[in-house]
Amino acid sequence: MPNYNGTQKYTSSLPPAPSSAFDPGLFDSDNQACPFCHISSTYSPYDPSCPPPSSSPLLNPSLTSPQPATFMVLSTPCLVAFLDIMPLSAGHVLLCPRRHRAKLTDATPDEATELGRYLRILSAAVVEATGVGDWNVVQNNGAAAAQVVPHMHFHIIPRPELRDKRSERFTATMFGRGQRDDLDEEEGAALAERIREKMAEVLRREGCGEGGAKL
Amino acid sequence: MPNYNGTQKYTSSLPPAPSSAFDPGLFDSDNQACPFCHISSTYSPYDPSCPPPSSSPLLNPSLTSPQPATFMVLSTPCLVAFLDIMPLSAGHVLLCPRRHRAKLTDATPDEATELGRYLRILSAAVVEATGVGDWNVVQNNGAAAAQVVPHMHFHIIPRPELRDKRSERFTATMFGRGQRDDLDEEEGAALAERIREKMAEVLRREGCGEGGAKL
Numbered sequence: 001m002p003n004y005n006g007t008q009k010y011t012s013s014l015p016p017a018p019s020s021a022f023d024p025g026l027f028d029s030d031n032q033a034c035p036f037c038h039i040s041s042t043y044s045p046y047d048p049s050c051p052p053p054s055s056s057p058l059l060n061p062s063l064t065s066p067q068p069a070t071f072m073v074l075s076t077p078c079l080v081a082f083l084d085i086m087p088l089s090a091g092h093v094l095l096c097p098r099r100h101r102a103k104l105t106d107a108t109p110d111e112a113t114e115l116g117r118y119l120r121i122l123s124a125a126v127v128e129a130t131g132v133g134d135w136n137v138v139q140n141n142g143a144a145a146a147q148v149v150p151h152m153h154f155h156i157i158p159r160p161e162l163r164d165k166r167s168e169r170f171t172a173t174m175f176g177r178g179q180r181d182d183l184d185e186e187e188g189a190a191l192a193e194r195i196r197e198k199m200a201e202v203l204r205r206e207g208c209g210e211g212g213a214k215l
Numbered sequence: 216m217p218n219y220n221g222t223q224k225y226t227s228s229l230p231p232a233p234s235s236a237f238d239p240g241l242f243d244s245d246n247q248a249c250p251f252c253h254i255s256s257t258y259s260p261y262d263p264s265c266p267p268p269s270s271s272p273l274l275n276p277s278l279t280s281p282q283p284a285t286f287m288v289l290s291t292p293c294l295v296a297f298l299d300i301m302p303l304s305a306g307h308v309l310l311c312p313r314r315h316r317a318k319l320t321d322a323t324p325d326e327a328t329e330l331g332r333y334l335r336i337l338s339a340a341v342v343e344a345t346g347v348g349d350w351n352v353v354q355n356n357g358a359a360a361a362q363v364v365p366h367m368h369f370h371i372i373p374r375p376e377l378r379d380k381r382s383e384r385f386t387a388t389m390f391g392r393g394q395r396d397d398l399d400e401e402e403g404a405a406l407a408e409r410i411r412e413k414m415a416e417v418l419r420r421e422g423c424g425e426g427g428a429k430l
Contacts, residue, residue, distance in 0.1 A: 116331015
């Protein structure tokens with residue numbers, strides 16, 4: 001299991017090929033102190049082309065209590081995605097491997113390809129759910145690169161049109177400086193549902209529906 | 216062909232499934248005005264687990280003249296990667312689909328998975344080639360998100376340790392403000408060669424060598 005600390009040296013040995021996607025240990029919390037492992041171990045996978053309704057116990061945001069409520073937008077055997085609890089804009093989501101991987105290079109080859117696949121699909125869903133057509137994808141590796149949670153994750157951050165100084169502040173805040181507000185829980189529930197629905201539409205349009213497709 | 220302009224509205228129809236990776240039109244310049252299409256149409260694919268030597272005509276940086284010299288680090292039927300001509304740090308590379316795709320959502324599903332696969336492999340190669348173990352991955356979609364070249368691309372940006380103000384300036388410059396220096400061509404040639412070699416080592420370690428593996 002890779003361990004993270006801000007000054008760790010990179011080791012050149014990439015991890016071995018992944019075991020089965022249904023590794024029996026998959027839903028254990030890999031790392032007790034990691035908030036993203038806590039989320040991964042709490043939420044079971046569902047078919048993203050046919051997500052459960054918001055009322056389903058599978059999506060109960062308070063399951064991660066006493067840690068902040070979690071608004072899931074994707075939960076597969078390999079990946080999870082959820083709303084950032086301190087969003088830079090409405091629709092700011094995080095996408096990460098279910099298992100604990102400190103940096104992108106700690107992900108397995110299969111996790112890396114799945115991340116690539118869902119970065120595109122989740123981007124499309126966020127654009128459709130928010131109506132904001134411009135966005136940044138950001139992934140930080142290590143303390144010098146502003147990584148805060150030591151479980152690798154991609155940010156998808158909608159960028160509504162802002163002028164000059166506000167846009168500069170937005171950029172600075174993406175990398176850890178400046179004020180960020182907590183997610184409003186009512187808005188979060190509605191937005192997460194919209195993103196799940198839009199993602200299901202994208203997947204069904206592309207023929208990745210139930211039965212045929214890999215999750 | 217998706218067209219880009221700063222104010223384009225997102226359309227919900229993602230592109231159809233890709234045609235064969237060896238589409239006969241693949242190496243045509245999709246978009247005459249696009250500098251990344253110019254690079255794609257100039258450099259043919261090679262096996263990244265066994266790259267040609269720097270002296271090979273396949274890697275001649277001046278082929279893109281009168282546009283700036285190009286230091287290739289990856290060239291497959293699906294993707295290309297090369298040194299940024301105005302690097303934020305040594306080892307700053309860009310990874311993009313060979314074909315013209317304006318935003319991440321314009322990429323095909325296969326391109327998206329290949330991008331994910333090579334983001335991890337190229338990150339490992341850049342870390343090993345530069346000795347800098349922290350880095351950012353950034354991908355900007357649309358003018359409001361600071362996209363400049365309208366052919367989607369991931370930045371891989373090594374982050375050497377910098378203190379306070381220098382680090383803040385670095386972040387601002389990642390999104391288009393502040394001074395960036397031109398790539399030194401001698402350093403570029405040596406660095407690109409080192410990255411190609413490290414990537415070949417990573418691929419061979421993972422069993423993606425000649426013959427067996429997809430490019």
